[in-house]
Amino acid sequence: MFEFITRSRRVATAAPVLAVCAVLCAPVAWAEEAPAGVIDSGDTAWMIMASAMVLLMTPALALFYGGLVRAKNALSTIMHSLFAMGLMTLQWVVIGYSLAFSDGGSLNWFVGGFDHILLNGVGNGAAEGMTIPLSIFMIFQGMFAIITPALISGAFAERITFRGYVMFSLLWATLVYDPVCHWVWGGGWLGAGGLWGEAHALDFAGGTVVHVNAGIAALVIALILGRRIGYPHTAMKPHNLGMSVLGAGMLWFGWFGFNAGSELAVDEITAHAFVVTHIAAATATVAWAAIEGVHRGKASVLGAATGAVAGLVAITPACGFVGIGGAILIGAAVSPICYGALILKGRLGYDDSLDAFGVHGIGGAWGALATGIFASTAIGGTAGLLEGGGFQQVWIQIVSIIATAGYALVVTFVIAKVVDATVGLRVTEDEEREGLDLAAHGETAYDL
Numbered sequence: 001m002f003e004f005i006t007r008s009r010r011v012a013t014a015a016p017v018l019a020v021c022a023v024l025c026a027p028v029a030w031a032e033e034a035p036a037g038v039i040d041s042g043d044t045a046w047m048i049m050a051s052a053m054v055l056l057m058t059p060a061l062a063l064f065y066g067g068l069v070r071a072k073n074a075l076s077t078i079m080h081s082l083f084a085m086g087l088m089t090l091q092w093v094v095i096g097y098s099l100a101f102s103d104g105g106s107l108n109w110f111v112g113g114f115d116h117i118l119l120n121g122v123g124n125g126a127a128e129g130m131t132i133p134l135s136i137f138m139i140f141q142g143m144f145a146i147i148t149p150a151l152i153s154g155a156f157a158e159r160i161t162f163r164g165y166v167m168f169s170l171l172w173a174t175l176v177y178d179p180v181c182h183w184v185w186g187g188g189w190l191g192a193g194g195l196w197g198e199a200h201a202l203d204f205a206g207g208t209v210v211h212v213n214a215g216i217a218a219l220v221i222a223l224i225l226g227r228r229i230g231y232p233h234t235a236m237k238p239h240n241l242g243m244s245v246l247g248a249g250m251l252w253f254g255w256f257g258f259n260a261g262s263e264l265a266v267d268e269i270t271a272h273a274f275v276v277t278h279i280a281a282a283t284a285t286v287a288w289a290a291i292e293g294v295h296r297g298k299a300s301v302l303g304a305a306t307g308a309v310a311g312l313v314a315i316t317p318a319c320g321f322v323g324i325g326g327a328i329l330i331g332a333a334v335s336p337i338c339y340g341a342l343i344l345k346g347r348l349g350y351d352d353s354l355d356a357f358g359v360h361g362i363g364g365a366w367g368a369l370a371t372g373i374f375a376s377t378a379i380g381g382t383a384g385l386l387e388g389g390g391f392q393q394v395w396i397q398i399v400s401i402i403a404t405a406g407y408a409l410v411v412t413f414v415i416a417k418v419v420d421a422t423v424g425l426r427v428t429e430d431e432e433r434e435g436l437d438l439a440a441h442g443e444t445a446y447d448l
Helices: 002-024 041-068 071-101 134-156 162-185 207-225 241-263 268-295 301-315 324-348 356-374 392-422 429-434 436-441
Strands: none
Touching: 041 071, 041 134, 041 241, 041 301, 071 134, 071 162, 071 436, 134 162, 134 207, 134 356, 162 207, 162 392, 162 436, 207 301, 207 356, 207 392, 241 268, 241 301, 268 301, 268 324, 301 324, 301 356, 324 356, 356 392, 429 436
């Protein structure tokens, strides 16, 4: 025992020294970058892999969401994500990519044009200003377009018609996702050269474009659809938490492609985004478990998985701009923020089935705001509030959050009302009681 204690003291004494050494270590010497406009095989190979990793996030989401609903709705919930992989790919190829990333002429501040309809002009030559083929850039961005509508499905699980889901997703992707994507990444008013000139909204991998956008839409459609039968008085427990944890783990893995891939090359920022993504998710996982332990007396598996997803959401806009300390603080803060949002949901009584708004909308907004606070010139070239950059970047981040949320709220409301008036949004009471697996798809997840 004495020998063990002595060794422990030595380790404890050495720990601060090791930490200082780690900080003072010289940075890794990176290979010379290929000139922009010339295809680099390493960058291209990484982006092919990153695209596949982001695609994997959608079936991962299917498992995560599918395990959280009741058994009679497991397949219908999984279908929302699975079908998005096909439906949103076609939407992206036909018109989505063009609206997001082509020149919109006089409307370019708001939305792109029609130059790339059916991927016209999208070949395998180098993308402008990049070292990867334009086709790979297109497909990487297409994976974001696939998962974003799928995220919304968590809000209306267990009570939406399949035809309503299909029509809503197509309209939402075209009228909401594509324009907001253009605002930030396609040359629109929130991006570089937009409203603020050289200054612009910082969104490395989709805090506003994906998470705030989807989260607000989730809240709107949940309110329009109304509560599930029996909510909140009838217990609606997850039928398979193991499935959900597996999905959360796969999401964590795929998120490295989501965030690190958004550098669109292999360089220092790619490595940094990978590292801080993991650190923020890990911090949020521990923080959520700690909060539950204090508040409820027990740390739940579902809570830890939810914390991990919240941490991944929050670091998404910031991963290419903040340091290790910023990542830890972002991850540590997102758990109490989102945990509070879920408690508030219970008190307000609205039925966001799988907390799409509470995790993605709120977590994404915090991440976008935190980017303006913790951004570092040593990483992304922009000084945040804490580095002495003043309030400008924070203000730009606030504007981007409000603009995205406001636009998503209004247009989602209109789309939902149109869909409801035409093909119908909510299933009948009998179908809801029977379960959507049988009512909508004629099959069941389990044959016991």
